[in-house]
Amino acid sequence: MDGRVHLDNPHLNKEGQNDILYHIGLSKSHGLKKLFSDLRFVCMGGTPARMEAFARYIKTELGIELPTGADIYDIAGLGQRYAMFKVGPVLSVSHGMGAPSASILLHEVLKLLMYAECENVIVIRIGTSGGIGVEPGSVVVSSGILTDLLEETHEFHVLGKVVKRPMTLDRNLAESIRAAGHDAHPSFNTVLGKTMCANDFYEAQARVDGAICEYTLDDKMDFVKKLRDMGVVNIEMESSVFAALCAHTKVKFAMVCVTLVDRLEGDQILAPKALLEEFQDRPQKIVSAFIKRQLGLI
């Protein structure tokens, strides 16, 4: 094993064949190896603004300097869909909301990593989530993923048929991230726990404040408590497809999400904006500590 990304698709990477990575506005013919071969960490999160903030933060943390007059810029701007920043060995990319949006991005980033011949890359989702039984502001490093049907496989639809693929996570990686984060930021409540990945924000997550709700508050609480009893400590909307695609392509994947609400207490996100922003910085700080430890900087 050379540590490179090998993709199970015989139709790709043929001699003299270009490949347009449409949604990130790049293509194989851009000379991706020269531009991206030093990547070691792909960090992904929902919004363009958050991922630009992470790029600027990790730039400072890693002490990376650019020539006078130069600044980071959105490499994927041409695609108008995702924002993508490169800071030394770190790619910081937004993936939008939900598994389908995340899946498009990951397909194209995996191809980028293959064409660029990157080695030993670690993919980390840095996000927000609803919590179960942990105080808002807790940081959850996922030890396993369940779907919103409480299954351990992600359901792909391939040529009109269901194909289920396991969502295996790397337990050692999760524990290393938690340990690095805990050491650097002992004041955060950083925990390992299971994550439920849902297909929508309202009904699939048992919220009662969506446009449709045909169940009672008791039904909702029964479901949330059932999740808690299964070891689920947070709920978000992208991990299942990331875990399944990364497991299938043998790329290491971890997920680090802050919780914004305790679903045992309520549905609405009521914390003031400044506090929510401080919460959203926490996964970035944890992942930065992990990256610095991996690079031997701390």
Place this chain on the structure above:
Amino acid sequence: MDGRVHLDNPHLNKEGQNDILYHIGLSKSHGLKKLFSDLRFVCMGGTPARMEAFARYIKTELGIELPTGADIYDIAGLGQRYAMFKVGPVLSVSHGMGAPSASILLHEVLKLLMYAECENVIVIRIGTSGGIGVEPGSVVVSSGILTDLLEETHEFHVLGKVVKRPMTLDRNLAESIRAAGHDAHPSFNTVLGKTMCANDFYEAQARVDGAICEYTLDDKMDFVKKLRDMGVVNIEMESSVFAALCAHTKVKFAMVCVTLVDRLEGDQILAPKALLEEFQDRPQKIVSAFIKRQLGLI
């Protein structure tokens, strides 16, 4: 029937209870009736840039003038997820990619329409798609939706269980849009036809250029031809949840998408950027013609 949006959720709209529409950065306490009660058309598309362009275009088309020094601005900017512009009776909103992202937006927009007491609202998705058997640049007004498992219901996950809801479209609305578009822009190939809504861009749409592809070119062509034989003329990624949520809440919904590629010919989107941009303007022009006819302007 008063033409207003009535939502099937007894937990909502109680006296004195606020409701934070988190992802669009608004809340019931903003006084939504005063701000939005004149809305008649909600137009949604994937990217913020395209929906800002549509807002500016429809502003000119409807002859709406703002006071000197004023410009449209992104009302949902605080949420950092979607872009939302209001131009007279038209709301122009981005929904991101895929059904989960679209679903969050539509839940919150439906609640906004209810709180604002809007009447007789029509929701239209203006998007891009892959075509089947029509030349790139064709505009498809959907006459029906199939999922990527070739079913006529959208699968919701509610409290851990599957709930299937029909994706019924308003045939008269689709025909009115096609007729208005054809009359205003006879040079476009504007057709009625079925749409397949897929959960991802690659495997579910039978592309061979994703990070994973475990089928042959023959398998792929068999599937695309099967779709063609079922009357499917285009493929996209959001219509199923829009159609199902709108049918369930009795809100009129239509979809108008341009095709960027003919999937019988290939997978990659190879048209030059300028031509793609001209293609992407077409659904905007068709929908603008329909809105002007509805408002008695043409």
